[in-house]
Amino acid sequence: MTDQQPTRAQRREATAARILEAAQEEFGTHGDGATIRGIARRAGVDPSLVLQHYGSKQALFALAVRADLDLDHDDVPRHLEEVLDVRLRELPAPTRALMRSMLTSPQATEVMRTYLQERAATLAATMDDEQAATRAALVVASIMGVTIARHFLDLPGLADADGSDLAELVERWLDLAPDRPTQVP
């Protein structure tokens, strides 16, 4: 409705977006082992066009992987909601791309570490424990583990669990740790 006849630049931008989406999907499925040709095929485009738009596979990968982490969230419950994906049963493509590659691509590893680090830091700020940093890291690492088990391993008991039930359980469970008094001499 804004433009009945899309201009040339608009078309170009549109295919660029289509390529990026295809890349996120492919990286989310095959990790960093995804191929330019596979991405091009999915986008319905010639492989060389992919590079004309994004320069190199590396650059495209970096873009696909950093895409949706810049949003800032502050509280754990919201993080839980996102990552445990209460309503949807599938993670957003960029997140899938990042997590799928985080063990095989140093680039993705770095992005993931930074992300978790930030999350842990904001979480630790809400604790006054001496071991706050470690405990916060424990929490975010656990959430990551549950996400992996649920969305990538299809672990029975998580994959088939109802999203809201799961979120409630996890939240209740994670809430416990901070309040528990140390029971060690």
Added chain:
Amino acid sequence: MTDQQPTRAQRREATAARILEAAQEEFGTHGDGATIRGIARRAGVDPSLVLQHYGSKQALFALAVRADLDLDHDDVPRHLEEVLDVRLRELPAPTRALMRSMLTSPQATEVMRTYLQERAATLAATMDDEQAATRAALVVASIMGVTIARHFLDLPGLADADGSDLAELVERWLDLAPDRPTQVP
């Protein structure tokens, strides 16, 4: 001392073992993207010999990845000890190979799921909760998450934490869940 002069078959078996170790190391570093040539180089051997011994990359990968999971362990604390690696700072090579590849290789995914499933089942058997299955899955998934964060992401707060401190903290933390009364209407 058993044999001062190793026989031909013994030598062959020895190089086979050396190749397998090299494979675990390579798969543990590069995931399923590791190459036959890389494995051969690490073993100090011709690439084609690798295939003469193990048939195909697939077969070798399967072997490298299944290697040390057949050991049966029964209790969570021992599992924790293993996986959080109290004394050592590095996971055993086969475990590294499995975890590194579990997000990019369907084969490794399957092995990991089965493994976690078994662990969760034996853990769930010790609970009498209605949500036992889900809670047990939650626990094993969390342990996996912590292991990944510690050994693959080098997440600060976990990677630099002392092993025994960490194990104690995790154990105490995980112990809480089962005993906690439901605080939801």
Added chain:
DNA sequence: CACGTCGCTCAACAGATGTAGAGTGAAACC
């Protein structure tokens, strides 16, 4: 309507990869 711009495809290359088969030299055996 003619022309130039440019989004896109075609064709090609150099390198790496898994894998197969021939060849080689030393160990095992008679």
Added chain:
DNA sequence: GGTTTCACTCTACATCTGTTGAGCGACGTG
């Protein structure tokens, strides 16, 4: 000691990869 076995290496091949540069044809402009 001569011959055979066999653990191992060499060479080769087909395929797939990322990446490049030339070319084409439709769109926008005069």
